[in-house]
Amino acid sequence: MTAERRARELIAKAARIVVFTGAGVSAESGIPTFRDALTGLWANYDPEQLATEQGFRANPSLVWDWYAERRRRIADVQPNAAHHAIARLERAKPGLLVVTQNVDGLHQRAGSTDVIELHGNILRVKCLEGCGVVQQGWQDDERSPPRCPRCGAPLRPDVVWFGEYLPESALLRAQQAAADCDLMLVVGTSALVYPAAELPFAAARAGAAVITVNPEPTPVDEIAAARVPGKAAEVLPRLTAL
Numbered sequence: 001m002t003a004e005r006r007a008r009e010l011i012a013k014a015a016r017i018v019v020f021t022g023a024g025v026s027a028e029s030g031i032p033t034f035r036d037a038l039t040g041l042w043a044n045y046d047p048e049q050l051a052t053e054q055g056f057r058a059n060p061s062l063v064w065d066w067y068a069e070r071r072r073r074i075a076d077v078q079p080n081a082a083h084h085a086i087a088r089l090e091r092a093k094p095g096l097l098v099v100t101q102n103v104d105g106l107h108q109r110a111g112s113t114d115v116i117e118l119h120g121n122i123l124r125v126k127c128l129e130g131c132g133v134v135q136q137g138w139q140d141d142e143r144s145p146p147r148c149p150r151c152g153a154p155l156r157p158d159v160v161w162f163g164e165y166l167p168e169s170a171l172l173r174a175q176q177a178a179a180d181c182d183l184m185l186v187v188g189t190s191a192l193v194y195p196a197a198e199l200p201f202a203a204a205r206a207g208a209a210v211i212t213v214n215p216e217p218t219p220v221d222e223i224a225a226a227r228v229p230g231k232a233a234e235v236l237p238r239l240t241a242l
Contacts, residue, residue, distance in 0.1 A: 020196075020200060060144070083112070084110050084111070097116065102119070103120055
């Protein structure tokens with residue numbers, strides 16, 4: 001039996017599915033990874049200047065402009081066939097949960113309704129000083145970045161920067177889902193960044209079948225019931241055609 005056929009059979013019979021996605025899924029829509037986006041005017045900047053709280057406090061306008069550029073890029077792209085395949089699978093398998101390391105919101109735009117964003121969402125902002133304000137839109141004014149409507153502190157992108165912890169509620173829910181699922185589909189992630197990379201191993205320890213879809217080998221392949229090499233936008237529509 002081929003790995004692809006094995007994967008299709010596992011998906012067809014699964015009742016509680018978690019789809020764990022990484023940067024490879026977004027890359028197929030034309031969204032560069034963080035480091036790949038450091039080109040042109042941004043090529044001379046160190047990631048520590050653009051993706052840490054210290055960098056933001058030192059030069060908030062620079063960091064705000066960097067994320068504004070990334071938001072513009074995201075606005076110009078569309079969900080790809082992998083995003084749509086996952087959304088269709090949710091309709092066929094109610095209760096399917098997406099756990100993503102991506103911050104672009106493309107899963108939701110494709111129609112996925114239950115998405116845990118481990119690294120936040122670049123389209124949201126929150127108060128730098130932690131007063132509790134988190135919002136999807138904001139009022140642009142002459143100040144860059146704009147200010148929190150509650151306390152007047154700068155607003156920052158609602159993403160996880162270097163040196164920051166993953167959102168506790170998101171991580172706890174993802175860990176619980178990994179323990180409870182009977183199938184985890186791991187797509188487009190190198191599975192090297194912890195603690196997120198532990199999720200497939202936690203699922204396997206709890207008895208779930210794990211399927212990997214990635215062009216290159218990953219550490220998760222060692223525990224996978226099926227490894228289907230290839231790009232997510234090409235493979236997932238075939239695997240999810242139930």
